[in-house]
Amino acid sequence: MKIINIVGARPNFMKIAPIMTAYANYPDIEPILVHTGQHYDEKMSDLFFRQLGIPEPALNLGVGSGSHAIQTAEIMKAFEPVVIEYGPDVVLLVGDVNSTIACGLVAVKLGVKLVHVEAGLRSGDRTMPEEINRILTDSISDLLFCTEQSGVDNLLKEGISTERIYMVGHVMIDTLLKNREKAEESNILSLLGLDGDDFAVLTLHRPSNVDDPAAFGRILDAIETIQNDMPVIFPIHPRTRKKLESSALSKRVNEMPGLRLTDPLGYLDFLKLMSHAKVVLTDSGGIQEETTILQIPCLTLRDNTERPITTELGTNQVVGTNPIKIIEAYKRAVNGGWRKPAIPPLWDGCAAERIVRILLEEL
Numbered sequence: 001m002k003i004i005n006i007v008g009a010r011p012n013f014m015k016i017a018p019i020m021t022a023y024a025n026y027p028d029i030e031p032i033l034v035h036t037g038q039h040y041d042e043k044m045s046d047l048f049f050r051q052l053g054i055p056e057p058a059l060n061l062g063v064g065s066g067s068h069a070i071q072t073a074e075i076m077k078a079f080e081p082v083v084i085e086y087g088p089d090v091v092l093l094v095g096d097v098n099s100t101i102a103c104g105l106v107a108v109k110l111g112v113k114l115v116h117v118e119a120g121l122r123s124g125d126r127t128m129p130e131e132i133n134r135i136l137t138d139s140i141s142d143l144l145f146c147t148e149q150s151g152v153d154n155l156l157k158e159g160i161s162t163e164r165i166y167m168v169g170h171v172m173i174d175t176l177l178k179n180r181e182k183a184e185e186s187n188i189l190s191l192l193g194l195d196g197d198d199f200a201v202l203t204l205h206r207p208s209n210v211d212d213p214a215a216f217g218r219i220l221d222a223i224e225t226i227q228n229d230m231p232v233i234f235p236i237h238p239r240t241r242k243k244l245e246s247s248a249l250s251k252r253v254n255e256m257p258g259l260r261l262t263d264p265l266g267y268l269d270f271l272k273l274m275s276h277a278k279v280v281l282t283d284s285g286g287i288q289e290e291t292t293i294l295q296i297p298c299l300t301l302r303d304n305t306e307r308p309i310t311t312e313l314g315t316n317q318v319v320g321t322n323p324i325k326i327i328e329a330y331k332r333a334v335n336g337g338w339r340k341p342a343i344p345p346l347w348d349g350c351a352a353e354r355i356v357r358i359l360l361e362e363l
């Protein structure tokens, strides 16, 4: 079985890594890894391949950045001849980025079976580009692998038949569990001068939070208070840095001595940083899940989550972007008023193995 596997953006890399490893036990599978090039910086891409031992992609489509329409269209144009040349039996997609839907559309129109890993997640917020990518990708996929029960329920509600849906756990958590010990060897805490100190971690990159200086400014109102209490480490996404540098907010940030910007961190450094943080503030999807396993309080700076299991069982709370609410939640988190989490079902490090076995049985 020839399987083309698609990666494009940073959150895809930790999801594909354990799947590529699992294929190695099954000689009947010929995996081909294709990188769309949606993310291309060393710190957004290559570093993850090295640290996670992901094999070199057979091809990099080199599409880079652009508006949603341009990026999606460029990926489709570049991927179509690849599918025609390689003639795969299956195209496997992970996550919800533009590369996911773009390659999915190409494959399904060429009659290739489509598999979606991390299917069924829904925020209910159609202004999020990822929500559109999720809905469309699921609707054209032949096999759908879910990380949590809400994903299964959402797909059933959308009329997808039960035989195509599998609850398998979470490949991103496979990667976290595999690398947790190795991450402890990272010297990022001493590099940042944090040894033994309480500190918070902040990540922000959603267009709704960073594209509008007023929205970004409201979050900074809360951060201003928090950084007076403990250092806030802010590994900054390239889009966020660009937005900051093109607005008056950059002056405000420079005037906060406790807010410390760093370049985007590699996987192991970031895992170590999160594991030792007192609290994490984020608008990322994956970080809500990783903090649940690490048992670190997570404040999600959005009005919704597509990963409700992290709020039901885990350490995540959706606090929105009102500065007063953020500060209240921060105080509860650092004063021990946070629930002890439970591990979501099947987040056990074996999701990739389950997926590969099901692929062999079903396709």
Ligand code: UD1
Binding pocket: 009, 010, 011, 038, 039, 040, 041, 044, 045, 065, 066, 071, 096, 097, 098, 099, 129, 130, 205, 237, 238, 239, 242
């Ligand atoms: C993408 C995903 C998002 C995911 C995020 C993780 C979509 C719609 N969004 O958002 O779901 O959470 O990746 O990072 O697919 N840039 C660089 N270097 C890079 C990559 C990006 O400088 O290697 C800059 C460019 O200015 C680019 C901007 O970041 O225009 C945004 O990149 P893009 O790939 O469009 O989306 P992300 O915001 O990274």
